[in-house]
Each structure stands twice: as structure tokens, then as C-alpha cells.
Amino acid sequence: MSDLFDTPAPAGAEAPRPLADRIRPRHLSEVIGQRHVLGPEGPLGAMLAAGSLGSVIFWGPPGVGKTTIARLLAHETDRAFVQISAIFSGVPELRKVFEAAKLRASQGKGTLLFVDEIHRFNKAQQDSFLPHMEDGTILLVGATTENPSFELNAALLSRAQVIILERLSLADLERLAQRAEQALGRALPLKAPAREALLEMADGDGRAALNLIEQVMAWKVQAPLDTEALSSRLMRRAAKYDKSGEEHYNLISALHKSVRGSDPDAAVYWLGRMLEGGEDPRFIARRLTRMAIEDIGLADPQAQTICLHAWEVYERLGHPEGELAIAQAAIYLALAPKSNAACMAYVAAREAARKTGSTPPPRHIINAPTKLMAEQGFGAGYQYDHDAEDAFSGQNYFPEGMRRPVFYAPVERGFERELKKRVEWFAKLREKRGS
Structure with missing residues (x-):
């Protein structure tokens, strides 16, 4: 019996292309989202209008168009587009890329080098870009999901402009869905609430949205599905949260500032976001105790006790009941009177102690x-x-x-x-x- 997987493809047959690749924009004007960057008043829009595109670092979450925009920038400026990933490239690969770029330059052709995950290169590898950026051999477009201030060399940052790309809004994702429907020649087999739920599952990631749309379009259904039917067929995409990375610090900062700003609703929301992302409740309990000391202090001495008790309750009850005690502590702190007078007194006293020796x-x-x-x-x-x-x-x-x-x-x-x-x-x- 012949094996289906051994059957050769017909001559000239083309492998099926993913939906995301089929509807990839051909011009910058077709890019969905990032108007704050690509518009006439945006940094890239202004550079292109002036004909003076410089090296840039794109900082933003996955699936917001970093690779697409880099490819279109090369097209708009008539440069060769070369793409590498810092995960799979080392010094030998970089040397070959630079030599090929020098050859193009000698023939009057520029090179736009797109480096994905550029933050994964070490200091020496990052330094290797500098001379080729300075002499014009390459125009560097780096992409990173991590804060460039912490992950990239100061020398590299001084030669490139950091541009922040934002996660796509629901309106952006709806436009993306409409473009996909136009390319496929049919509508998503979903009722309106289910359609919105599908886009919410993408969590601002355009690539994820297109993958979900392509998956749904492959279903053979007799009538549009409702939200419950959609949920039974698709698993909700996990929210982006790295317990050891930048998002960890962004969300705890949001929780801290919400408490300091006396907003219990925002405080419990960010607490929920962290717990949904898999954060250790002990870390949150520790940070809440710090908030009680730093931002409430003696305006409500009971706040510290409540935080310590919530911490202890979690240790005894565990998940999920113990997390309710932590939520109660966060709400209490948000509504407590605020004072950093004791904190400021301590800082000033330490400074005086240093001076008086x-x-x-x-x-x-x-x-x-x-x-x-x-x-x-x-x-x-x-x-x-x-x-x-x-x-x-x-x-x-x-x-x-x-x-x-x-x-x-x-x-x-x-x-x-x-x-x-x-x-x-x-x-x-x-x-x-x-x-």
C-alpha cells in the first residue's frame, strides 16, 4: 500500500501559505495599527518624508508588526532586506552578513539588516554592529520584546532610535479579521459576540489573531457559532506574562501605583492579572507589605498587620482561598489614608547620619x-x-x-x-x- 506522505507533489505545486503570510501588507500604508509611528507626525513617517531613515530599535510585544514594518522599510528605501535572529546567529554568521553588505555597498546597493530578538546578543556581539552602522554598510532595524534600556548597550542605543510599537486594539484586530475574510472570500462562521470573543483571545497579537481566524475558517459548520460553542472548540490564549521578565515588573508597578493612587478597583484588577499569569502570591503579599510601610505608614499602622495576616492566611490556606485574603489586603491598602512621612524621615535621618559620621x-x-x-x-x-x-x-x-x-x-x-x-x-x- 502506498504511503500518502511519500507521494511526490505535482510539478509546479506550491505549498500552502499561512494566512498571515498571504495577507501581509505590501506598503506601509496597509499596515494595521501603529499610526503613532507610521503617521505623518510619527517618527518613521517623518524620517521617510525627509528621506533620512536611520537605524531603529522596535520595542513591543509579539505580533504587532515589527518584522512586517522592517521589510516594508527596506522596500520603501530600495535596500536589500536581510533578516537574522539573535537566537540562531553567532559571530561567524554576523561576519558573513557584514561581508555581503559591504559587497552590496560597493555595487551601490544598501542593506537593511533586521535583527529579531536583538537583546539576546551579548555585549561583544552588539558592539560588532557599531562600525558597520557608522560607515553606512548596514541600516540596523532591531526588534525586542524586552526593555532596551536594560538589555542593549548604551553605545548601540546612542546610534539607533528606540520606537515603541503597541499591542493591537480590538478595532485593529477587527480590521485584520475583515482583511482575512476578504482574502478568503467568506465571512467568519461566528455570531457577533463570538467574533469579539475570538479577537479578545488574541490578546493584542495580530499573528495570533490570524492563526485563530485560519483555524476557525477551516471548521465545517452549518450555522454561525455562539460564544459557548467557540469556547468549547478553542482554548483561550494565555496572557503574556513572564514571571522573571519585564512584564512581571510592569504589572507589580501598576498594582503598587494603583494602591498609592487609592483606586481599589484598579488595584484588584492588576492583582488579578498577575495571579492569572501565574505569579507567586507570596511575592505579591511581600510587595503589599512594602506598600503598607512605604505609602501608608503611620497614617494607618494597622495596614502592616493586615498585610502580614493576609500573607500568613495564604500560607495556611493556599490556592485559591488564600488569594482572597491577599485581595482583601490590596483593597484595604488602596482605601487607607496615605503618608510617606515616616519613610521620608528615615531617608533624611540616614543622610544626616552619613554627614555627621x-x-x-x-x-x-x-x-x-x-x-x-x-x-x-x-x-x-x-x-x-x-x-x-x-x-x-x-x-x-x-x-x-x-x-x-x-x-x-x-x-x-x-x-x-x-x-x-x-x-x-x-x-x-x-x-x-x-x-
């Missing part, structure tokens, strides 16, 4: 356990505060000769409102007693 405390507050120390005046004149009026002597506790500073300035919010009254009361007593 090893200056000793005043002698009257140093114990004199030996006869020699007593003879030298240590401990002399110390006033026991419990014996003083209002249990407050008003003595000086700073080094001799150091002007009394003010580090702690409580705010008129929460419990610190009460602490502010106490600070002011002690200040008046100190002034009254001439200390």
Missing part, C-alpha cells in the same frame, strides 16, 4: 558604668523623663553642636493627624523649657 551622643545621655567615666562627666545632668512634668524633660538628644533637625513631619491624614498633634505639643513644651 562618628560624632558621639551628648555626654549627659551616655551611661557611666565606671568611676573614670563618671569623673569625665558622662551621665552628668541627665534628667529622668518620668520625674519631669508631663513625663517630658525636653533635653537635647542630638550630638553636641548639631543644630536640631526636623525629620518627621506627619500629615493631616488618618492616624498621623493625631501624631501631628503630639509632635506639635512636644515642640511647644521643648520651646517652653528652653531646650
Whole structure:
């Protein structure tokens, strides 16, 4: 019996091309999304209008058009398009690319070198691009999903403009779906809510959207499917989240700033995003405790206790019930009165401590356990505060000769409102007693 996989393809037959490749734009004007970059006022639009395209680094999530735009830039500027990936290329491959570019240059043809995942090249490999960028042998277009500030050399960044590409909106993905339907000559077999659910599954990734559309178009169905039928046939695409990468820090920053901004809805949303992405709840509990100390402080001393208790509850209950305690802590922090007065006092005190060095405390507050120390005046004149009026002597506790500073300035919010009254009361007593 003949094997189907051994049957040779007919002469001249072409392998089926993926939908994403079939509807790839042929001109920059056909690119969906990224108007902030490609429009007349955008950086690439302005460069092309002026006829002075320079090296660029595209920074953005997967599936937003980095490779497509690079290919079209080569076409628009009449340069040879060469594509390599930092994952599969090393020094020998780079040397061959540079030599071929030099040969083209000697023949009057420029080279646009597109480097995917450029952040994966080490420092020496990144440095190897510099002389060829400077003499015009190559026009470099790098692509990265990681923050270039952390992953790329300063020398390389100084010779290329970083351009941020954004994830595609639902409106962008709908335009992409319409283009796919036009190319395939038929409509998606989905009802309107299911169509929207399909595009949401792509999570802003155009390539993922086209792959999903191509998969759905291959189904043989008698009538348009609803959302439930679609969900039973397709698994929802996992949200982009790297627990050790940049997205990890972006989302915890969003949670922290939402809490600081007293927005419980935003706080619990970003908390949900992190947990859905697989973040360790212990990391979030630790960060919430830090927020209680840094942004709430003594305006609500109970906030720290609530965070520690939520952390402990999670350790005892685990997933999923323990995560509710963490969510409650996040909501409590968002609604708590805010003050960084204690944090600022600590920072200012540390700075003063660095400046004053090893200056000793005043002698009257140093114990004199030996006869020699007593003879030298240590401990002399110390006033026991419990014996003083209002249990407050008003003595000086700073080094001799150091002007009394003010580090702690409580705010008129929460419990610190009460602490502010106490600070002011002690200040008046100190002034009254001439200390």
C-alpha cells in the first residue's frame, strides 16, 4: 500500500501559505495599527518624508508588526532586506552578513539588516554592529520584546532610535479579521459576540489573531457559532506574562501605583492579572507589605498587620482561598489614608547620619558604668523623663553642636493627624523649657 506522505507533489505545486503570510501588507500604508509611528507626525513617517531613515530599535510585544514594518522599510528605501535572529546567529554568521553588505555597498546597493530578538546578543556581539552602522554598510532595524534600556548597550542605543510599537486594539484586530475574510472570500462562521470573543483571545497579537481566524475558517459548520460553542472548540490564549521578565515588573508597578493612587478597583484588577499569569502570591503579599510601610505608614499602622495576616492566611490556606485574603489586603491598602512621612524621615535621618559620621551622643545621655567615666562627666545632668512634668524633660538628644533637625513631619491624614498633634505639643513644651 502506498504511503500518502511519500507521494511526490505535482510539478509546479506550491505549498500552502499561512494566512498571515498571504495577507501581509505590501506598503506601509496597509499596515494595521501603529499610526503613532507610521503617521505623518510619527517618527518613521517623518524620517521617510525627509528621506533620512536611520537605524531603529522596535520595542513591543509579539505580533504587532515589527518584522512586517522592517521589510516594508527596506522596500520603501530600495535596500536589500536581510533578516537574522539573535537566537540562531553567532559571530561567524554576523561576519558573513557584514561581508555581503559591504559587497552590496560597493555595487551601490544598501542593506537593511533586521535583527529579531536583538537583546539576546551579548555585549561583544552588539558592539560588532557599531562600525558597520557608522560607515553606512548596514541600516540596523532591531526588534525586542524586552526593555532596551536594560538589555542593549548604551553605545548601540546612542546610534539607533528606540520606537515603541503597541499591542493591537480590538478595532485593529477587527480590521485584520475583515482583511482575512476578504482574502478568503467568506465571512467568519461566528455570531457577533463570538467574533469579539475570538479577537479578545488574541490578546493584542495580530499573528495570533490570524492563526485563530485560519483555524476557525477551516471548521465545517452549518450555522454561525455562539460564544459557548467557540469556547468549547478553542482554548483561550494565555496572557503574556513572564514571571522573571519585564512584564512581571510592569504589572507589580501598576498594582503598587494603583494602591498609592487609592483606586481599589484598579488595584484588584492588576492583582488579578498577575495571579492569572501565574505569579507567586507570596511575592505579591511581600510587595503589599512594602506598600503598607512605604505609602501608608503611620497614617494607618494597622495596614502592616493586615498585610502580614493576609500573607500568613495564604500560607495556611493556599490556592485559591488564600488569594482572597491577599485581595482583601490590596483593597484595604488602596482605601487607607496615605503618608510617606515616616519613610521620608528615615531617608533624611540616614543622610544626616552619613554627614555627621562618628560624632558621639551628648555626654549627659551616655551611661557611666565606671568611676573614670563618671569623673569625665558622662551621665552628668541627665534628667529622668518620668520625674519631669508631663513625663517630658525636653533635653537635647542630638550630638553636641548639631543644630536640631526636623525629620518627621506627619500629615493631616488618618492616624498621623493625631501624631501631628503630639509632635506639635512636644515642640511647644521643648520651646517652653528652653531646650
